[in-house]
Amino acid sequence: MRPVLFDGRFGWLHPATGSSGVVLCAPFGYDALCTYRGMRRLAERLAARGMPVLRFDYAGTGDAAGEASEPGCWRAWIDSIKQAVALLRETTGVERVTLCGLRLGGMLAALAAQELGGVDGLVLLAPVLSGKNYQRELRAHYRKWLLMPAAMDCEAEPDTDAFVEAYGFRLYADTLESLRAVDLRRDAARPAKRVLVLDSLDPARVDALVAHYREQGMQVERQSFDEYGKFMMESLDSEIPQVAFQSIEDWLACAAGQPDTREHQAADGDAHAHAHAAPHAEHMADHVVDQAVDHAVDHPVDHTAGHLVEPGVIETPVWLEGGRMFGIYCVPASHTAVAPAALLVNTGAVSRIGNARLGVRFARRLARQGIASLRVDLGGLGDSQPSLDTLSLDALYAQAGADDAACAARWLTAQGHRGAVLLGICAGAFVGLHAASREPAVIGAVLVNLQKFTWHNICDEHGKPAVPVATFGSTRTYLRSMCQPRKWLRVMRGQSGGLPVARELAGRFAARFGATLADRIERISGVQLGPKDVRRLFTALHARGVDTRLVYGVLDEGVEELERYFGARGGRLRRYGRIDVVFHERTDHAILSSRAQENVMSSFEEFFHRTFDETRQPESLAAGRPLRTRLDWRHARPMQWLLKRVRALRLSGEA
Numbered sequence: 092m093r094p095v096l097f098d099g100r101f102g103w104l105h106p107a108t109g110s111s112g113v114v115l116c117a118p119f120g121y122d123a124l125c126t127y128r129g130m131r132r133l134a135e136r137l138a139a140r141g142m143p144v145l146r147f148d149y150a151g152t153g154d155a156a157g158e159a160s161e162p163g164c165w166r167a168w169i170d171s172i173k174q175a176v177a178l179l180r181e182t183t184g185v186e187r188v189t190l191c192g193l194r195l196g197g198m199l200a201a202l203a204a205q206e207l208g209g210v211d212g213l214v215l216l217a218p219v220l221s222g223k224n225y226q227r228e229l230r231a232h233y234r235k236w237l238l239m240p241a242a243m244d245c246e247a248e249p250d251t252d253a254f255v256e257a258y259g260f261r262l263y264a265d266t267l268e269s270l271r272a273v274d275l276r277r278d279a280a281r282p283a284k285r286v287l288v289l290d291s292l293d294p295a296r297v298d299a300l301v302a303h304y305r306e307q308g309m310q311v312e313r314q315s316f317d318e319y320g321k322f323m324m325e326s327l328d329s330e331i332p333q334v335a336f337q338s339i340e341d342w343l344a345c346a347a348g349q350p351d352t353r354e355h356q357a358a359d360g361d362a363h364a365h366a367h368a369a370p371h372a373e374h375m376a377d378h379v380v381d382q383a384v385d386h387a388v389d390h391p392v393d394h395t396a397g398h399l400v401e402p403g404v405i406e407t408p409v410w411l412e413g414g415r416m417f418g419i420y421c422v423p424a425s426h427t428a429v430a431p432a433a434l435l436v437n438t439g440a441v442s443r444i445g446n447a448r449l450g451v452r453f454a455r456r457l458a459r460q461g462i463a464s465l466r467v468d469l470g471g472l473g474d475s476q477p478s479l480d481t482l483s484l485d486a487l488y489a490q491a492g493a494d495d496a497a498c499a500a501r502w503l504t505a506q507g508h509r510g511a512v513l514l515g516i517c518a519g520a521f522v523g524l525h526a527a528s529r530e531p532a533v534i535g536a537v538l539v540n541l542q543k544f545t546w547h548n549i550c551d552e553h554g555k556p557a558v559p560v561a562t563f564g565s566t567r568t569y570l571r572s573m574c575q576p577r578k579w580l581r582v583m584r585g586q587s588g589g590l591p592v593a594r595e596l597a598g599r600f601a602a603r604f605g606a607t608l609a610d611r612i613e614r615i616s617g618v619q620l621g622p623k624d625v626r627r628l629f630t631a632l633h634a635r636g637v638d639t640r641l642v643y644g645v646l647d648e649g650v651e652e653l654e655r656y657f658g659a660r661g662g663r664l665r666r667y668g669r670i671d672v673v674f675h676e677r678t679d680h681a682i683l684s685s686r687a688q689e690n691v692m693s694s695f696e697e698f699f700h701r702t703f704d705e706t707r708q709p710e711s712l713a714a715g716r717p718l719r720t721r722l723d724w725r726h727a728r729p730m731q732w733l734l735k736r737v738r739a740l741r742l743s744g745e746a
Contacts, residue, residue, distance in 0.1 A: 092135075092474070094408040095145070096398055097178050099156035100171050101408075102147025103474065104182065105134045109141035111211070111346065112185035114175045116192035116200040117146065120260030121232075123153070125329050126193060127442050129322060131478055133191075133336050140344055143183040145175050149199075153444050154419055154451060156400040159261060160254075165269035172203035176210075187211035189343060190283070195219045201275055204282035212346055213283035214339055217290050217319050220300060222270035232257040236683070244646040245679035246686040259447025259683035276300050281307045287342045289316040289335050314338055327440040327487070331480050397422075404458040411467070411502050416495060417474040418467035419443065420506075421454040426463055428507035431534060431703045433457055433464035433695070436496050436523060438516040438681065440482050442473030446516075446681050453514075453692050462699065465503055465511075469495040469522065483554035484518075488546035492522040497530035510534030512703060514695055516682055517542060527639065528631040535638045535702060537695045540680050542649045544625045544656065625656050633667040638702045640671050642694050644678030644687070 093104045115130055117123045134144040150167040151159040176188050189212030192200030197218025204210040219225045233256055236242050254261040262270065276299065286304055288311065290297045297313070304311045318332035397407035397420075407420045422428075435450050437443065443450050443466040454464040468475040469492050471482065500511035512535035515523030520538035527536040551557045632639050641661065643650050653672070657663040661672040675690040682691055 095147070095178065095182075097147075097174055098171070099150060099398075099400070100147050100174070101154040102145060102175070103131075103134070104179075105138035105144040105146075106183065107138045107141045107143045109143065110185055111187040111189065111343065112143040112145070112179045112183055113137050113189045113191055113343065114172065114179055114200075115144060115146040116172055116190060116196035116203075117148070117153075118192075118194035118196045119149075119152070119262070121258035122194050122323065124441055124444070124446065125323050125326050127326065127444075127473070128440075128478065128482070129329060129331050130193065131474065132331055132480065133339070135478060136336060136340060137343065140340055142343060143179060143185055145179045147171070147175055152448070154406070158452075159266070160263045162265045164263075164266045168199055169203050169206065172199060173207055176203075176207060187346070189214060189346075191339065192216065192218065195225065198222075198225075198273065198275055198279075201279035201282045202273070205279040210283040212285045212287070212343065214287045214342070215289070216335070217292055217316055218275065218288070220275045220293065220296050222273040226255055226262075226267060226271065229255045229257040229262070241680040242683070243679075244644055244677060245684040246677040248685065259449075259685075259688070276303050281309065283309065285310045285312075285346060287312045287314070287339065289314045289338065291316045291319055312342065325440075326442075327482055327484070399424075401455060404455050406454075409465075409502075412498055415476050416467060416470060416499065417443075417476075418465050418499065419454070420463070420465050421458050422463040423458045423461050428463065429509060430462070431510045431512050431699075432503045432506075432508040433462055433699070434496070434499055434503060434511040434513045434533075435464055435466040436492075436499070436513065436515045436519040437467075437469055437472045439518045440472060440487060443468045444473075447683050447685075447688060449682060449688055449691070452688075453695075456692065457696075460696070463503075463508065465499060467496075467499045469499075481554050483550045484556060485546075485548045485550045485554070487518040488521055488543070490525065492518075493525035493529075496522050496526035497532065500526065500530055500532035504532045512536065512699055514539070514691075516540060516691070517680065521546065524628060527637050528628050528635070531635070533637060535699070536632075537640045537642060537698055539642045539682065539691055540644060540647045540649045540678075541641060541652070543652060544628060629664065629667055629670060633669050636669065638669045638698075640673060640694070640698045642673050642675065642678075642691065644680060645674050645676050647678070647680050649680075650674075 093106065095102045095104050113134075115134055117130060118126060130146060134146050137144050148155040149164075149171055151157040151161055151164055157164075172190065176190070179185060179188060188210060190200040190204050190210060191214035192198070193216040197215040198220070201213060201215065201218065204213050233248070236258060237245070237247055248256050252264060252267075254263045255267060280303070286301075286309055288297060288301055301311050301313045314335075316332070316335055318330070318335055321328075321330040322332045322335075323329070397405040400406050400421075403424045405422050405424055405426070407422075409418050409420050410416070411418060433454070435443070435445070435454060438446055438449075445451065445453075445466070450466045454466050457464050471477070471479050471486065496513065496515075500513065503511045511533050513523040513527060513533055514537050515521070516539040520541035521543055523533075523536050523538050524541065524544065527533040549556050629639075641653065641664070643653065653661045660674065664670050664672055673694055675687075675694070677684070678687040678690050682688055
């Protein structure tokens with residue numbers, strides 16, 4: 092697996108020795124995030140069967156240069172597929188090429204194949220058949236998301252013709268105009284010699300398309316795609332469509348003259364092991380990025396391997412820890428690796444690109460301000476090694492993730508940076524918290540919507556949670572809903588049970604009261620009654636001098652965890668001089684809305700410039716005092732009150 096660049100597009104070549112190759116055409120937006128792991132696994136499976144595969148990002152998507160808001164994207168997307176075919180032919184020498192597209196990628200693949208001519212095969216996975224219908228589908232997805240608990244406090248986007256949004260990704264007016272005019276049956280009348288269609292969404296339209304292709308004399312095979320629903324789920328829950336992928340393998344292998352896959356089951360293990368092997372540094376006709384400099388973390392990056400993604404911003408694909416982790420190092424063109432760098436870790440199971448492409452856009456925004464960054468795929472995520480068929484919550488919250496983040500921070504210091512300032516969201520915030528508490532290379536952390544301070548495995552042998560993960564939302568959410576008359580009407584009509592909610596809230600208030608009481612006793616007597624593991628994390632952060640900011644949406648479920656251990660709005664964290672808590676309205680949990688994205692980026696920038704600007708003033712003596720000095724009995728609130736009264740009595744007696 093080798094990174095490739097062509098005309099500002101970033102992608103991956105999965106080499107093989109066969110004479111038939113495949114170009115994978117990704118879907119758009121949230122669909123691409125959900126299926127990123129699956130499409131990579133498909134590429135590896137095909138390469139293991141002897142078919143070279145190229146997968147890549149369209150202009151303004153993924154790690155490619157540009158923004159989706161730029162004019163001409165639709166034309167550029169089709170042209171990029173044609174360029175990818177040319178690159179695959181040039182670098183591998185394949186004689187036959189098949190285009191394989193999922194959802195919108197299927198429509199784009201068919202249009203590109205129609206223009207290219209001579210395409211051997213076309214695989215359409217649940218293809219978008221009508222541009223008008225697809226736009227309506229995106230709008231419906233957005234309305235559905237607005238009703239979800241995770242979007243409760245988000246700022247809804249205006250209903251406008253300027254763009255259509257779904258899960259943080261937008262198609263803009265210029266692209267929408269081109270998309271609306273497309274009907275696959277009319278505009279890709281004869282795209283390839285052979286066509287494989289897998290679809291279960293719109294059988295009538297697909298049957299009509301298949302009949303049309305057969306009338307044109309093409310060989311067409313139609314199969315059901317029953318695994319589609321489970322494949323298109325959120326990235327953590329997305330399941331590899333094994334049956335569909337096996338069908339694609341067999342269909343392509345048959346065209347290449349290979350025996351049926353059932354005769355090669357014994358060789359699958361060796362083939363997959365080869366596909367998962369650590370990448371090797373090679374150079375391919377100026378298209379393949381030289382990786383050799385990136386395998387040794389003890390040496391600075393050779394910036395000649397980087398490429399310009401916009402004026403003044405250079406990005407370099409890098410391998411960390413001998414090729415086990417992959418990242419993109421983004422720096423200003425006039426970069427000197429002295430100041431701290433930002434370290435952007437995965438949000439949940441999403442690749443380094445980030446929800447709503449936040450990782451890419453923010454890295455380049457920081458570079459425009461002179462701040463270098465590394466957006467990294469931790470082990471088992473994105474394009475790091477090895478690729479996995481399944482993921483679980485336990486894997487996301489494992490300490491191995493914190494170890495990987497620490498490794499990435501050390502890589503940044505090896506490039507000459509004074510340290511790493513980590514940004515993590517949701518599970519990434521958990522990883523960041525634990526990495527920052529023990530890794531000297533991490534000198535700062537911004538942790539967004541942190542759900543848990545500690546984690547105890549909850550998944551069964553199949554990787555599924557054995558206990559409910561989040562039965563109830565935040566307390567503020569339920570208190571707010573209790574003020575709505577329609578909620579009470581539902582309870583009185585028997586449509587909603589109020590007793591479980593009341594029981595849950597009562598338990599929460601009791602737990603908070605108990606934690607507060609334990610804290611008071613501890614501060615007066617010095618006897619520790621509260622949870623030591625959580626306290627130990629923040630004590631370690633302060634002791635190491637790690638400046639830390641916790642950022643929460645006001646209704647995020649993570650606030651429940653914060654207030655359980657540290658009181659209302661995390662007030663008890665004020666004892667740690669280097670830790671602050673910030674709340675933002677209109678900030679959804681996964682940071683999908685544009686307002687939430689701006690809140691997070693602005694908060695990180697303000698924190699970074701205030702804390703790590705080279706011209707900042709020395710830390711105050713109060714913030715620099717040892718934690719044990721500031722938390723002794725004299726600083727306990729009851730004792731402070733008593734001492735004030737004693738001083739007042741003494742002064743009155745002296746008077």
